[in-house]
Amino acid sequence: MRLLIVDDSALMRRQLAKCFESEPDIEVALARDGEDALLKMREFQPDAITLDINMPKMDGLTCLAHIMEERPCPVIMVSSLTEKGAMATFEALELGAVDFIAKPDGTVSLSIDLVFDELRAKVRGVVNPSRRRTERPRVAPRASVRERVTERLASSRPAAARPSRRIVVQQSGDCDLVLIGSSTGGPGTLGAILEALPADFPAPILVAQHMPPRFTRTYSQRLQETCDIRIEEVDRPTPLEAGTVYIACGGMDVAVTHQLRRIVARPVDPDPDRIWHPSVAHMVQTATSVLDPKRLIGVMLTGMGDDGAREMAQIHVEGGRTIAESEETAVVFGMPQQLIEQGGASLVLPFNKVAAQLLRWVGTQTAERTAACR
Template identity: 35%
Template sequence: MSIKVLVVDDSALIREVLTRMLSRDGDIDVVGTATDPIDAREKIKQLNPDVVTLDIEMPNMNGLAFLEKLMRLRPTPVVMVSTLTKKGASETLLALELGAVDFVAKPSAEFAGGIDAFGAGLRDKIRAAAKSDVRGQASRVDAPKVAIRTAAAPDGALIAIGASTGGVEAIRTVLTNMPADCPPIVIAQHMPAGFTGRFAARLDELCALKVAEAEDRMPLLPGHAYVAPGDFHLRVERSSGQLKCRLGQDGLESGHRPSVDVLFTSVAKTVGAMAVGAILTGMGRDGARGLKLMREAGAYTVGQSQASALVYGMPRVAFEEGAVVEQAPIDQIAGRLANALNKVRPAA
């Protein structure tokens, strides 16, 4: 059964390009296009698409305003088509907070890897969106929030988190629940260059922690979280007795850069049993191998539960391969990590 897609964009050229790209492999069927949210509203009623692609800047109604109404009245998987600007990055993150599954950056003349790579990435995101549980997420009632009093641990302890599709909101949920006394947190979220800096800044606004985009050789400090920059692998190394960030642009790993596997593997090797790790929502298998290495090194590991994951791909593979000690709903993961940190013992 093909995936039915409605393309919403005020540019005739973009509508044509997206339609051609999405139709290429035969498993995605563009059942219609719309020029603005008013047009889209009628087409969604008529065509009942599985996934909608949505531009932000459109006449008659802003894409964000339309998205907010759509997710409230008729939850539907939406992939945003965003401009690669500071304003575009901020609006894209807001769209993800409002319930969009994922986003793609509009291709430009200097698009890395060219138009074919853009098309392949877009098709993958549409497939992930079609499998996502936006209706379940919209109806899910969070458990009452119990404040975590402390996540203190010995010097040298570390928290590692990896995610992909749906991860922006999942990571926000975990980090906003973590107290300011927690060990350093390192994060690999599949996200292109140009968006990770704004993502880190947004988390910094919302959390008790200090959140920043990771820089090469940046020391890892308690009460701080470090987001892998788009198009860079993030590794953890020990230098002069201190844990530090190391960035690299070596080849894609598990199809990604940043790769969760690369981050987790470095944590297993460098931090061992003094680490704790979480693998969150996302499509594919990135992170399972690295998380298993962490568990084998003595680290506590947790995977996001199926019921709370927007896309139960990466956590499912990690669970099936024995990489996680336990699975938990997203709103309980910070508590599980904090509890595990209380049991961490200093390295001999």
């Protein structure tokens, strides 16, 4: 596979290239800014690109817009761990980037080697060998971006008996909680799903999206700009209410508990035995310990690895309902594929059909009203 690394710092280019020195099947080319990247892209025909955001002549966002218009391919942004870096990163994701890597300590990071394993995994994850050098479908950008950049620019086993500590929560319909897990490629996919849900969706939604600290607050704020349903970051113990999406705090895990007969989500220290955070497995496992799986809905979206697949499959086994994103739209098919292979998917759907299915499953007037408008 061919990888184009774009960064205005010669030191960073050398360091990022070093990350792939031990990968004999990855050929690397380097570009010093956005203008150079577009020239190299035409000559080198990369399968994937890592792209810095802050560069002279042509910045990363402008370069990304041209890439998405001229020759769409998987782009991973290399971002700084700051609020400004987070805002630019999510603008990049809205423009068509599939994921990002956060530099540990600033624009020129002397400890970039700390994320080498993650970077190699993400580069390999976003390039499907069967789809190389093709313009495969990407997550649709939001309407405001579509106008600027062409279409981008301009049956389960009987349920086991559950402990009596579980509670029954009086939500409308027959669902107490929707649990969504996602990783690589997830921010754009999740945004498209949530934008299709109404403000009065009759159950709470809890999301574990693999993301570093300080990014989930900005992500939640940007989602709220385009979603009718309410969006909130779980940065403290939070009672879960219908009509709200709760985004687990970046770099932490999230646990579902109950207090005074209410469902509560609270951030907890990340489990050192788990690789990715917020952990989908921890979220689902704690939810099924206090709620009846028959009244849970699990959704597994794009992402590497198998985080939460076993736990979400158990929801299906015990009578709950689950959705796995299909390979045709998943940026990385790993997590949904694991759910499917474990026999844990009630349905396999492209991401753009997930919202409609959730509305059918909640079985309320909201769903009927929304369906009538489609």
